[in-house]
Amino acid sequence: MDVRKKILLADDDLDDRELFSQILEEREDAVLLESVENGIEVLDFLNRSAETGSLPDLIIIDHNMPRMNGRQTLQEIKSDARFANIPVVIYSTYSDDHFVNGCLGEGALHVATKPFHYREYKKIVDSFIALLDKNN
Template structure:
């Protein structure tokens, strides 16, 4: 199944270089996605509150785990505890491959956990996989709505 409308993805990552690489990989491999970037857990939570007020929630969240202030675990916990946001799938995209991080994220309600690759080609492969699964295969909540 292929969707015709682009999906809106919120991405929180405190590393400016990683945000740039992620943006470039999406432009190259999944250009139909609409991306909104945030630098930390606090700003993505504020962005989600703002989106709720305008009824323009994203269909997917990519979330770094280790960020200053509210980290990815805290963001997952808060979003999954709130009925307005718990339906949004959260994909953790982080450098940590530690078992305790993986287990805690799934326990909190993460939909997927991906360890960031060391190469740009590896990132392109991940974005292609994300595109295939989350944009072409899976039906996401809010996907059939038109966003401004």
């Protein structure tokens, strides 16, 4: 039985998606279910997953995305009873107190600053998995 944490990633930057994928491939405790480019695709994936009963254990969302940004996506996820209990992490190239507090107030598990280097990405993925462990 596969007990790895299932992760859904939303980021419009292909390089960032590839880095997350590479880092998660190296882990034995987590697997990338899907990586998508925007919030609309997150909601489409969640709706399909709800039908099969295979929802992610964690959703990681970049804030700056086209069509539907991270905060809007968070609001949609948390407003749907089927998905409201899935932990969501928002990460962005910027974060001020107003943004962070707004996301946390809307149900984000954590808000992080987007890293720039591989080593920092690895650390942030470690911290996201640790948050998920602590949240369970």
